[in-house]
Amino acid sequence: MSSSSSTMNEEPNALSVVNQLRDLAADPLNRRAIVQDQGCLPGLILFMDHPNPPVVHSALLALRYLAECRANREKMKGELGMMLSLQNVIQKTTTPGETKLLASEIYDILQSSNMADGDSFNEMNSRRRKAQFFLGTTNKRAKTVVLHIDGLDDTALASAIASTKVMKAQQVVKSESGEEMLVPFQDMVVEVEQNTELPDYLPEDESPTKEQDKAVSRVGSHPEGGASWLSTAANFLSRSFYW
Numbered sequence: 001m002s003s004s005s006s007t008m009n010e011e012p013n014a015l016s017v018v019n020q021l022r023d024l025a026a027d028p029l030n031r032r033a034i035v036q037d038q039g040c041l042p043g044l045i046l047f048m049d050h051p052n053p054p055v056v057h058s059a060l061l062a063l064r065y066l067a068e069c070r071a072n073r074e075k076m077k078g079e080l081g082m083m084l085s086l087q088n089v090i091q092k093t094t095t096p097g098e099t100k101l102l103a104s105e106i107y108d109i110l111q112s113s114n115m116a117d118g119d120s121f122n123e124m125n126s127r128r129r130k131a132q133f134f135l136g137t138t139n140k141r142a143k144t145v146v147l148h149i150d151g152l153d154d155t156a157l158a159s160a161i162a163s164t165k166v167m168k169a170q171q172v173v174k175s176e177s178g179e180e181m182l183v184p185f186q187d188m189v190v191e192v193e194q195n196t197e198l199p200d201y202l203p204e205d206e207s208p209t210k211e212q213d214k215a216v217s218r219v220g221s222h223p224e225g226g227a228s229w230l231s232t233a234a235n236f237l238s239r240s241f242y243w
Helices: 002-025 028-036 040-047 053-067 070-078 082-091 097-111 113-131 154-163 233-240
Strands: 135-139 144-146 170-174 180-184
Touching (some): 002 028, 002 053, 028 040, 040 053, 040 082, 053 070, 053 097, 070 082, 070 097, 082 097, 097 113
């Protein structure tokens, strides 16, 4: 008689507790705190195995509210017994249909949380790889990039710079002591073919700001043998390309 009385008292207590958690989880402001609490989430997992169907259904409602917060999903999925208990509710033949649907919905939300994070991570990596087409850093405001151009000859580049009549080419050479010095490039008389298909230059107020003492290097050049660096080639290239 006494054992029957205690059993009747336990179930209303369990239902009362889980209903309180469900009502708290219904408020979005409480959802992070409930998941971070050391006892609430494990308690809801235990309630999913309760023999009283209303207790199980109320626990699932609370978990559904908590899963609406994206920041909670990773911790909920990793909580000991969470995914297994949801599977048990779904597979149990005595589980009511509405309760099964609720458990399946929560399971799918938590299961797909890692996939969504992985897709976002892959998309971010793809964008980073596309952004590495140019060497060095780019400044969108200045519209200046640094390029390595395979097969570009120093003489042809210096002649092209001289043909602009607004820039002068210099080369960087190392002295015997190892110090770098700027030496004016000799005037070239090489005929440079004019490309008449290029569009007009951008207006001056939108043109890149001139930067002094900038240089680019030929691919494959080495410090030995007085390999040259052209200090104004970056400005020339930035004037020749349009974005």
